Amino acid sequence: MKYELTQEFYFEAAHTLHREIETDSSLRIHGHTYHADVTVAGMPDPASGMLIDLGHFRAALAGVREQLDHRLLDEVAGLKMPTLEGLCAFIATALQPALPGLVRVTVARRASGDRCTLHL
Numbered sequence: 001m002k003y004e005l006t007q008e009f010y011f012e013a014a015h016t017l018h019r020e021i022e023t024d025s026s027l028r029i030h031g032h033t034y035h036a037d038v039t040v041a042g043m044p045d046p047a048s049g050m051l052i053d054l055g056h057f058r059a060a061l062a063g064v065r066e067q068l069d070h071r072l073l074d075e076v077a078g079l080k081m082p083t084l085e086g087l088c089a090f091i092a093t094a095l096q097p098a099l100p101g102l103v104r105v106t107v108a109r110r111a112s113g114d115r116c117t118l119h120l
Ligand SMILES: Nc1nc2c(c(=O)[nH]1)N=C([C@H](O)[C@H](O)COP(=O)(O)OP(=O)(O)OP(=O)(O)O)CN2
Pocket: 017, 022, 026, 030, 082, 083, 084, 085, 112
């Protein structure tokens, strides 16, 4: 038996993208609203009854949100590619030290139905 605990945050960010299709519009700076789901898994600590206190969980997410919200993603240090895939990797790398039970990061653009999940 194993528990999963998930927290969500959102951020607004701009980017440009080099693509083989829709080249001109993708190269213009444009913005998206992103929703990220972050999941930790394991067994609750017997003393606290928690995998991780949601207060600590939210504080860790606030730190990575600060690095992404209202940013030009092309300029974010450590974000290798300003794609959904790159954002999953960036968020996972940023959170792993604070969240040792991290198992999954999903980043979605709900307006267009795009969603990417990184399983760790
Ligand atoms: N595998 C991926 N493919 C694409 C990504 C991505 O993150 N991973 N991102 C994009 C672009 O961000 C692009 O702006 C979205 O393009 P598209 O899906 O073509 O959507 P539209 O431009 O038609 O509409 P929006 O309202 O701008 O979402 C492309 N591919």
